[in-house]
Amino acid sequence: MGRFYGRGSLSVKSSFRYSCGYGETRHLSTTRCLLNSRKVFITIGITKSLTKYMFILTNKVLNAFFVSISAVFLSSTASLAQSHSSHHHIMVGIDGLPTLAGGTYKALANPNYGRLSLLFPHQHEPVEISHFHAIGIYSYTGEATNPTVVETSTNNRLPETRFDLPPIPLFPGSGVFAGKNISQKTDAHMYSDLKIRPVAHLTDDLADPYVNAIYNTGKGRWKDLLGDEATIALQLIDITPGLTVTDASGINLFNAVNDTYVIGQGDWFAFTPVFSTDGNAPLGTYSATFRFMDTNTANGRTPLLPSGTFSLDFQPVPESSTLPGIVLLGSLGLLGGVKRQKKKNSR
Numbered sequence: 001m002g003r004f005y006g007r008g009s010l011s012v013k014s015s016f017r018y019s020c021g022y023g024e025t026r027h028l029s030t031t032r033c034l035l036n037s038r039k040v041f042i043t044i045g046i047t048k049s050l051t052k053y054m055f056i057l058t059n060k061v062l063n064a065f066f067v068s069i070s071a072v073f074l075s076s077t078a079s080l081a082q083s084h085s086s087h088h089h090i091m092v093g094i095d096g097l098p099t100l101a102g103g104t105y106k107a108l109a110n111p112n113y114g115r116l117s118l119l120f121p122h123q124h125e126p127v128e129i130s131h132f133h134a135i136g137i138y139s140y141t142g143e144a145t146n147p148t149v150v151e152t153s154t155n156n157r158l159p160e161t162r163f164d165l166p167p168i169p170l171f172p173g174s175g176v177f178a179g180k181n182i183s184q185k186t187d188a189h190m191y192s193d194l195k196i197r198p199v200a201h202l203t204d205d206l207a208d209p210y211v212n213a214i215y216n217t218g219k220g221r222w223k224d225l226l227g228d229e230a231t232i233a234l235q236l237i238d239i240t241p242g243l244t245v246t247d248a249s250g251i252n253l254f255n256a257v258n259d260t261y262v263i264g265q266g267d268w269f270a271f272t273p274v275f276s277t278d279g280n281a282p283l284g285t286y287s288a289t290f291r292f293m294d295t296n297t298a299n300g301r302t303p304l305l306p307s308g309t310f311s312l313d314f315q316p317v318p319e320s321s322t323l324p325g326i327v328l329l330g331s332l333g334l335l336g337g338v339k340r341q342k343k344k345n346s347r
């Protein structure tokens with residue numbers, strides 16, 4: 001029996017146990033967390049004793065190690081989050097809560113009421129307490145007696161800052177994306193599915209306890225329909241030079257900041273943007289900031305209120321050809337640590 005300590009997203013069919021760093025320990029065969037600790041402690045059983053070996057990795061090497069080890073150990077046994085991967089992506093809804101029910105600004109009017117909102121689902125145990133996290137919604141700042149409305153929130157990024165996770169990885173592309181690093185859905189990173197769908201699509205699967213739980217987040221706060229006439233667009237607010245946003249065919253969605261691109265109409269669309277950098281772009285974090293807008297003003301229609309602003313963070317990963325070497329290096333280091341510990345124990 002071994003123990004894995006750290007923050008990570010690792011799907012491994014084994015008897016390993018791990019701690020996500022959030023005060024809980026689970027079996028890796030049934031769950032996952034996201035690896036983002038520069039110090040990863042691994043305890044491996046040797047005969048009847050446990051030996052602890054610590055890897056201290058730079059952020060760049062750790063990210064490569066993370067991608068590599070996920071690929072090496074990924075099994076067909078899905079984690080809890082992966083078991084609902086068809087509903088583990090970005091969603092857009094309308095805030096139906098008129099008055100804040102708790103916190104510093106309890107009983108004040110909700111500044112996000114009636115606005116489009118980015119929602120990201122989180123699965124928990126028991127599954128019935130799973131729920132949405134609202135990302136970048138309108139919020140208050142300042143004293144409760146004289147608050148100021150701001151067009152975002154402190155939780156306004158994906159990956160969510162509170163979890164101290166690595167950026168969404170960009171992998172070498174092919175076809176129309178040859179020579180680029182592009183966003184791709186992976187089992188290893190819970191925020192990598194960038195598909196956008198309205199909340200209403202969940203109604204097809206409400207018999208699933210997880211889907212039912214997220215759909216009813218906040219006693220149904222996000223259940224209002226967008227409506228057939230709603231024409232939902234992304235507006236680009238800011239972007240790191242070198243990062244581009246395209247559709248699946250490689251066509252750029254935006255020519256400049258403040259441009260909008262319609263991603264769908266009504267409550268049943270699905271759209272997945274592709275984020276990319278040049279294949280030789282410098283390593284680092286690339287970010288894009290957006291808001292959702294309803295652009296339909298035809299025949300005097302009043303559009304839905306726009307969302308607050310939210311950002312997505314990305315990071316190119318090393319070429320796949322370099323990853324086996326990194327895994328091998330880490331493995332040799334681990335074995336070396338184990339060997340030294342065995343010698344020490346025999347003294």
